[in-house]
Amino acid sequence: MATTTSDVQIDIDAHDAHHGPEKGLLRWVKTTNHKDIGTLYLWFAFTMLLIGGAMAMVIRAELFQPGLQLVEPQFFNQMTTLHGLIMVFGAIMPAFVGLANWQIPLMIGAPDMALPRMNNWSFWILPFAGVMLLSTLFMKGGGPAFGWTFYAPLSTTFAPESTDFFIFAIHMLGFSSIMGAINIIATVMNMRAPDMKLMDMPLFVWTWLITAFLLIAAMPVLAGAVTMMLTDRNFGTSFFDAAGGGDPVMFQHIFWFFGHPEVYIMILPAFGVISQIIPTFARKPLFGYSSMVYATASIALLSFVVWAHHMFLTGMPIAGQMYFMYATIMISVPTGVKVFNWVTTMWRGSLTFETPMLWAIAFVILFTIGGFSGLMLGIAPADIQYHDTYFVVAHFHYVLVTGALFSIIAAVYYWLPKWCGRMYNEKLARIHFWWAVISVNVLFFPQHFLGLAGMPRRIPDYATQFADFNMISSIGGFAFGSSFLLLTYIIVSCIRSGEPIEDERVWESAKGLEWTVATPAPYHTFNEPPQKDKILSESSHVGAH
Amino acid sequence: MSQNLTQEERQRRGARKTALIVAVVAFGIFLFTIYSTYKQ
Numbered sequence: 001m002a003t004t005t006s007d008v009q010i011d012i013d014a015h016d017a018h019h020g021p022e023k024g025l026l027r028w029v030k031t032t033n034h035k036d037i038g039t040l041y042l043w044f045a046f047t048m049l050l051i052g053g054a055m056a057m058v059i060r061a062e063l064f065q066p067g068l069q070l071v072e073p074q075f076f077n078q079m080t081t082l083h084g085l086i087m088v089f090g091a092i093m094p095a096f097v098g099l100a101n102w103q104i105p106l107m108i109g110a111p112d113m114a115l116p117r118m119n120n121w122s123f124w125i126l127p128f129a130g131v132m133l134l135s136t137l138f139m140k141g142g143g144p145a146f147g148w149t150f151y152a153p154l155s156t157t158f159a160p161e162s163t164d165f166f167i168f169a170i171h172m173l174g175f176s177s178i179m180g181a182i183n184i185i186a187t188v189m190n191m192r193a194p195d196m197k198l199m200d201m202p203l204f205v206w207t208w209l210i211t212a213f214l215l216i217a218a219m220p221v222l223a224g225a226v227t228m229m230l231t232d233r234n235f236g237t238s239f240f241d242a243a244g245g246g247d248p249v250m251f252q253h254i255f256w257f258f259g260h261p262e263v264y265i266m267i268l269p270a271f272g273v274i275s276q277i278i279p280t281f282a283r284k285p286l287f288g289y290s291s292m293v294y295a296t297a298s299i300a301l302l303s304f305v306v307w308a309h310h311m312f313l314t315g316m317p318i319a320g321q322m323y324f325m326y327a328t329i330m331i332s333v334p335t336g337v338k339v340f341n342w343v344t345t346m347w348r349g350s351l352t353f354e355t356p357m358l359w360a361i362a363f364v365i366l367f368t369i370g371g372f373s374g375l376m377l378g379i380a381p382a383d384i385q386y387h388d389t390y391f392v393v394a395h396f397h398y399v400l401v402t403g404a405l406f407s408i409i410a411a412v413y414y415w416l417p418k419w420c421g422r423m424y425n426e427k428l429a430r431i432h433f434w435w436a437v438i439s440v441n442v443l444f445f446p447q448h449f450l451g452l453a454g455m456p457r458r459i460p461d462y463a464t465q466f467a468d469f470n471m472i473s474s475i476g477g478f479a480f481g482s483s484f485l486l487l488t489y490i491i492v493s494c495i496r497s498g499e500p501i502e503d504e505r506v507w508e509s510a511k512g513l514e515w516t517v518a519t520p521a522p523y524h525t526f527n528e529p530p531q532k533d534k535i536l537s538e539s540s541h542v543g544a545h
Numbered sequence: 546m547s548q549n550l551t552q553e554e555r556q557r558r559g560a561r562k563t564a565l566i567v568a569v570v571a572f573g574i575f576l577f578t579i580y581s582t583y584k585q
C-alpha cells in the first residue's frame with residue numbers, strides 16, 4: 001500500500017465504524033468476508049445434502065421389496081451414482097470448507113482468510129458445477145450411471161453423452177477445492193496471530209491444514225483422470241482403452257490414488273471438530289494434543305500408500321496384496337491413538353451432555369464401528385468375499401454418515417449459537433439426536449448382514465432371501481431422511497427467533513479464541529491480533545499450560 | 546495500530562507467496578499424472 005500511515009489510520013477507523021455487510025442480495029455475490037462465505041458454503045452443502053438425500057430415498061424405496069417397483073434399472077443406477085457424487089463433492093466437502101471459513105480465522109486470531117477474493121471464486125464455482133452435474137439427468141441418454149468411482153470403460157466407451165458435462169462438473173468442483181485448499185494453507189501458515197506457534201493451534205485448525213495438503217496432492221490426480229477420460233472420449237487418445245493399447249485397470253489405480261486420500265479428506269476435519277467439542281463438555285484439556293497432531297499427519301501420509309486395497313480383485317500379484325493389506329492395517333494404529341485420546345479426555349471428566357457432546361460421543365462409537373469394518377475389508381483374503389457387497393456399503397456409510405456427517409452436525413450445534421447469537425431449542429435438538437442416531441443404525445447396521453450373506457451393491461433388485469433386512473434398512477432410511485426436516489426446522493427457527501445469547505463464551509467451559517469475540521460474532525474480528533497471554537490461556541491443550 | 550497494519554500487510558505478502566508455490570505444485574501433480582499415464 002502506498003498510503004502514508006496516518007492516512008491508513010483514518011481509513012481503518014472509518015472502515016471499522018461503518019463497514020458492516022452490504023445490503024441486499026449483491027452482498028452474497030460480491031462478498032469477500034470469511035463469515036459470509038462460510039455461511040454460503042454451509043447453506044450450499046445443506047441444499048446438496050437434501051438433494052442427495054432425496055435420491056437416497058428413491059434408492060431405498062426401490063429396495064424396500066424385491067422385484068422392480070418404482071424406477072427403471074438405468075435410472076436406479078443414475079440415482080446411486082449421483083447420490084454418491086453429490087454427497088461427496090457437494091455436501092461433505094463444501095460443508096467442511098464452510099466450517100473452515102467460519103472458524104479458522106476466528107481460531108487463529110486472523111482478520112480474514114489470506115486471499116479473500118479467491119475465496120469468493122472458490123465458492124461461486126460450486127453452484128454452477130452442482131447445477132451442471134444435476135442437469136445431466138435431463139440429457140439424452142440420462143445422467144452418469146457408472147457409479148461414483150466412474151471406472152473406465154463404463155465411463156468412457158460405454159457412457160452416455162452427458163458424461164462430458166459430468167467431466168466438466170468434476171473439473172470445476174476440483175478447481176474449487178484446490179483454491180479452497182490453497183487459501184487455507186496460506187491462511188494458516190501466514191495469517192496466524194504473530195504469537196501463535198504451530199503447536200498452539202487448536203486441533204480443528206491442525207486437521208484442516210493437513211487436509212488441505214491432502215487436497216493439494218489428491219485433487220490434481222482426479223483432474224488428471226477426468227482429463228484423460230475427456231480426451232479418450234473425444235480426441236482419440238486411448239489412455240484407458242485396451243483396444244488402443246491403453247489400460248482400464250490403470251484408471252482404477254489413478255482413481256484410488258485420489259480416492260483413498262479423498263476419504264481422509266472427508267474424515268480428518270471431522271477428527272478436528274470432535275477434538276474441539278469433547279474437551280469443552282468433559283471440562284478437561286484434550287488428552288495427548290501433540291500425539292493427535294502426529295497421528296493426523298501419519299494418517300495423511302499413510303493414506304497415499306494404501307490405495308490398491310480397493311483393487312484386491314483386479315488380479316494383482318500376491319506380494320502386492322500382502323503389501324496393501326499390511327499398509328492398510330497400519331492406518332488403524334494412528335486412528336486408534338485418536339480414539340484412545342478422546343476416550344481418555346472424557347475419562348474422569350465432569351461430563352455434561354449438551355447436544356454437541358451427544359453427537360460427538362455418537363461419532364466416537366459409530367465411527368469406530370466403521371473403522372473396524374474397514375479393517376475387515378483390508379484383509380485381502382476376506383475381501384474376496386466382501387468386495388462389492390453391501391458390507392462395503394455399510395462400512396463407508398458408518399465412516400461417512402455417522403463419521404463425517406455427524407461431526408458436521410455436531411459442529412453446527414456447537415458453533416451456530418456463536419455465529420448467530422441465538423440458542424436453538426435444546427429439547428428439540430435432543431429429540432433430533434435420538435431420532436437420527438437410532439434410525440441411522442436401523443438403516444445401516446443390517447447392511448452388514450446383507451453383505452456378509454452376499455448381496456451385491458449397486459443393484460435395483462435382489463434375491464428374496466435378502467428381503468427382510470432390506471425392508472428394515474429402508475424403514476430406517478425413511479426415518480433418518482425425515483430427521484433432516486426436523487434439523488432444518490431447528491436451525492431455521494434458531495436463526496430467526498432463538499433465544500438471544502449475550503455471553504461471549506456460549507459454552508461455559510469452552511476454550512479457544514473464537515469464544516473471546518462478541519456474540520454473535522461481529523462482521524469483522526481480530527483486526528488486531530490477540531496477545532500471547534490470551535492465546536495461551538485460551539488454548540485447550542496441556543502443552544501450553 | 547500502524548505497526549499492526551504493516552504486520553498484516555507483511556503477512557498477506559507471505560500468504561500470496563505460499564499460495565503461488567502451492568498452486569504450482571498442484572499443477573505439477575496434474576501434469577505428472579497425465580504424463581506418467583501416457584508413458585505407461
Ligand code: HEM
Nearest residue numbers: 263267309310371374375377378386387388392396399400
Ligand atoms: C480404519 C480405517 C479404514 C480402513 C482399514 C478402510 C478400508 C477399506 C477397504 C479395504 C475398502 C474397500 C472394500 C472393497 O471395495 O472391497 C474400503 C472402502 C471404502 N471406504 Fe474405507 N477404510 C477405512 C476408513 C475409511 C474412512 C475414514 C472413510 C471415509 C470417511 C472410508 C470410506 C470408504 C469408502 C467411500 C469406500 C467405498 C469406495 C467404493 O468402492 O465406492 N473408509 N475401505
Ligand SMILES: [Cu+2]
Nearest residue numbers: 260307309310
Ligand atoms: Cu481406501
